[in-house]
Structures are given as structure tokens and as C-alpha cells.
Amino acid sequence: MYGYVRPLIPELKVGEYERYRAVYCGLCRSMGRVTGQASRITLSYDMTFFAAVRMILEGTVPRFVPMRCPAHPLNRRLTAEDNPSLRTAAALSAVLCREKNRDDRRDERGLPMLKAALRTPLTARMERRAVKSGLLPEGIGSELAECLERLCDAERARCPSADETAGLFGDALALVFSAGLTGEAAEEARILGDGAGRFVYLCDAADDLPDDARRGRYNPLLAGWGDLALSEGKLSPMVRDSLGAAVPLTLEKMGEAADRLDPAHPLTPVVRNIVYLGLPAMLRRVLSGEGPGRGRTGKEGPGSL
């Protein structure tokens, strides 16, 4: 999706890092199986986080086995073996991709809209296969579409409250995270999904701010701050300070939920690293104007915590 939800790798133990990569590879493989080989290009860090959360909440401990894959033909990598949690995560990822694609086609202009149009056949097929796989709970597609529709309405009305629009996106991810779960697990999934959604939305808004201002597009920060949002074509220090203080507070609930996860599960330390260290590190990176970047977070080294 966006790739804002990542661990701070220097702070992971070696084994935790290996397991994180194994989930990444495992999800990719399961996506190939459930929604078609071509769907593997839509793999993202955000969805890897989702898959890890899903496995913890469902109590699935995956088998980690070294496997080869076309993207890394030379050495075998530790991979989480296919399991029901990964398959469900893959199917839900396809639905989310499809709905996001619909949104992009409707809202974007120019090149991004063209890109979205080119991806439409792929995402449509992914969703069809996901639905056929029987892994999705009834009606999740339409519920998600409704959530995103509400967000779209707020954006069209140029809603000046970033909390409101971010909350609507949080609702959408909460729905995806908790799909098919019941009881306490569903509640925890909803909190983690909501936090991740809000975080991704606010980071994306901060990242796109200069661009959106130039093109006159809606941006929640621009709508709230007006002329104060930018200074010299970049995020103004005021916006940076306010987000630097506000986003961690928004994450507090997510942190509490991460604390309650099963401490014996091999992926819990990874999820806690992401929630407590990875997200704040990504926020710092976005606010300094570097964007999500393609590589790992934490190149600045552990000393910069």
C-alpha cells in the first residue's frame, strides 16, 4: 500500500529480523497461491505487519523453512510456510488493493490516474480470486467500500480536521484487520488496524503536502493549516512540531494493544518493535521530508533513537 509501517531494524534481534523477513516472504508466497502470481507485486510492508498481527491473534505459529524464490534465486531464504492466517491476510490484502485502486481512479488526475487504470485489470482479478477462495468473511468488500466512500465524501467536502479523515481511514483498516475474528482478538485487531490506518494517512498527508499544495488537491493538513502549512515549499516547522507531538499520542492505544499480545508468540517482539520504534522512526523520516524511502528504516543507526 504505502510502506510506512516497518520495524526499526537495528533494534531487532537477529532472530526477530529473520522471522520478520520470513513473514514477508511467506505472505508473498501465499499471495501467489491465493490471488495469483501477478498479485505478488502488490506486496507491501504494511501488509506484512498485518499478516504478523493476524498470526499472533489467531495463535498460528508458522513453520519457518528456507526456500528459494524467483526474486532471490541465488540463496535460500527463511520463509513462513503457508498457513490459514497468511492465506486470509493475502485475500484481505487483495480486497484492500482493489478498493484502493477504485479510489485512485476516481480521485486522481494525470499520471497517477493512468497508473491506477493500468492496475485495474490486475486488482479486479485479484479480488475475484480472493472472493472465490472462500477465505473472506461475507460482505467485507462492500463494507470496506462503504468505509472508503465515507472518507471520500469527507475529502470532497474538504474536511479541515485531520483527525476526522485519518479516523475514517483508520476505520477502514480496523475493518480489514478484524475481518473474520471474534471476541477479544477482534477488538485488539481493530485497535491495531485503527492505529495503523491513522498513522499511514497522516504520514501520507505530510509526505504529499508540498505536491498537493502545488496542484490544488485536497490535503487534510492543508485544509486545516491553510497558509501556515508550508514554508519555502516544504513542511513548515509548526506543522512538523504539531505532528511530532500528536502522532505518537495517536499511537498510544496501539502500543497498549501491542503490550497485550501473546508474549510467547515468536512474532510479538517484531510487532512491538514496529509499533513502538518503527512507526516513530518513520514519522521522523517523513517530517524531515525524506519520504518513506525504498530501503530499511534506521539507516541513521540505533543511536538516533
Add this chain to the structure above:
Amino acid sequence: MKDPYQVLGVPRSASDEEVKRAWRELARKYHPDNYAGSAQAAGYEELMKEINEAYDAIQKERAGGQRGESAASSAYSSYKSSGTTSFYEVRRLINEKKYDQAKFIIDSTPAADRGAEWNFLMGWLLYQGGNYTDAARHFEIACYLDPSNREYQNARAGMQARAGDYGNMYRTVGTSSDGDCLSGDVCGMCSTLICCDTCCECMGGDLIRCC
């Protein structure tokens, strides 16, 4: 121009019954008699007038099939004529944790009166409701409009300090507490026993015979 539906806090599609219920509720809440004797009674009288006028406007509009613009606008002007909004009242309501009423006054403040203090109080209300992004924005704007005010700066610094605490929780949960000899791990227990033994020996007794 103030929208009578907004004043009553009901959607345009609300039924007559819903409008009436909303009006009655607001009237009960803000009736000046509830505040008789307090310094703000006059302010509530104005507020009440606005609520009544909004209700009348909706009734007229629904009966005649035309919008009651004139009634609504007169409600607006009567509000405005009450002079600059008193934020003292808002602070009192916040202190009494009556956030809904405080929010109502804040929201109905005309744009011209929305200065540093308005931003600060709005930020405070949002902060209470967990809307941190907007709260931080209003605090920041309050500091920008009135850079010398300590109260606004403290609010902003408080938020930043709380944000700085986030992440410190990492790996502190689930590990045994360190340094506390009574916390129950094996080493702690041994050293506690040795301490007790030494103390006893000082006083002439002995806890552990062999040492």
C-alpha cells in the same frame, strides 16, 4: 449566516419530532433560570434566544415550504450583538468537565473572535476528546498568535513531553524489574537471605547457622 439546523445540532433530514426533541433538550440545558444569579445569566439568555429563533425558523420553513433565512439571520445578529464572546465561561465549563456545553460555545464563536485564546481552548477540548492532531494544530496556532503566553506554551510542551514518552515502553513490559531485592527471582532471594543473616549476626543472633 447561521444555519438553524446547525444551531439545534440536527441534520436537515431530521423529522419534526426530532427537531422538537433537540430543541427541548437544548432549552433544558441552557435555560437561564438554571444559572440565575450567576454572572453568565445574560450570556445564556442570548444563547437561549438563538436556540428559540432557530427552532422558530425551522418551523416556519417547514410550514411555509420556504427557507427561513431572515429568522436565522436575525438570530445570528442578535448573537453577535452580545459583544465579544466570554471565554471565561468556557473555562468554567471545562473545569466542571462539561465539555459538550463548552464545545457548543466555542463552535458558535464568530470567526472574528477566534484569536489565540479561542485556539487554545479549542485545542484543549479536542485534546480531551483524543483528537490529538487537531489539538496540536490549535495549540500551535495559539502560540503563533500570542508567542508570549506561558499557558499556551505549557499546553504545547505538555503534549510534546507526552509524545516523547512514547516508545520508552518498548521491552520494559514483561521483563523482571531490576534492582529490587524482594522481586522474587532466585539471585534476589539469595542476596536477601544473606543480608538478613548479616544483620542478625550484627545484633548477636544468627539466621543461617552455617555462615
